[in-house]
Amino acid sequence: MLSKTFSVMIIFSFVSACLTNNVERMAESFVSSLSDAVTLCLSLLGMMCFWSGIMKVIAESGVLNKLTAVIKPLIKPVFGKETAKGENLENLSAAIMANFLGLGNAALPLGINAVKSFEKNNKSGIATDSTIMFAVLNTVPFQLVPSTLIALRSKYGSQNPYDVVPYIWLCSLIIISFAVVVCKIMSRLWRKKL
């Protein structure tokens, strides 16, 4: 996926740059984009280390068992039986909770823990349905408090910056349900190609 996405983006950009006479800017931005990537990686590093460590402590203390018991009935129909047990379930529950509570930076390392445990015994390099479901659901997050949006709205003098929040919840719920259905249908269709 990555190679195709990258190639399409670069070729499309180059053609657009030639059309809009922006080749020089494209060349300049290439250099800064590489250092941006390193900066991003470094800024993730602390969070990644810390939350992976915390996750391990929590997992060994057994606190997660109680949490997973609550979430399990929701996870089972969406992710299937295999994912809804043991280490997979623990990591997945932690990632879902972090997302739900809006712990943005903590949600990523916990999510990565989850997909790593899904694919631990997978040597083929072909994604399993659980990982795809998880990744796709991560493109449609459920934010309890969309703090960036609220901050932006109050910055420009909104009367009540919070008034959209219930509608965002409604939107999210509809979209997340749709995403689950799409993944389920597509996993059937793609099975033949495996």
Next chain:
Amino acid sequence: MNFLEKCTVFIMPLILVCVAFMLLLSKRELVISFMDGAREGMATCINLLPTLLLIMCGVSALFSSGGVDVLCSIFRPVLTFLGVPEELLPSIILRPFSGSGVTAVADRLFKEIGADSYVAKTACLLMGATDTIIYTLSVYFSAANIKKTRYALPASFVVFLFSIIVSVLIGRKLL
């Protein structure tokens, strides 16, 4: 609602306090588990760098080359047919590629048309209910060492298209 925002400030420190109690009360040396976990996290993060390089390079090429404007003009007929307000086009086109880019575009949008207008609220719905696609998928799949992602990308874009329609509909009917 302000109360809710206050509560979220407490979540992170409270988790830390809970962990602190766990470390204190446990009979085993849980600090060693923390070190092990943190070391694994470090390896994961460093291994992400090659992926991040490709993604950031591609996305910044798309921005600086004017590719975003070209995409806008390609998708304008489709999106206006779906009833999407003209002002929302840039944020929609940017959404799959960049999180910070969309925030910048929304910032300009709110400044120009006011934060309480129907279009601004629709933008909030769309931004609140979706996240970047390319970055999210790449990070998770490369961390899990997956080469073939099967239907992940098409599914994400189908869901994204649906998100646009839902936000516009809810924006128009309810706000």
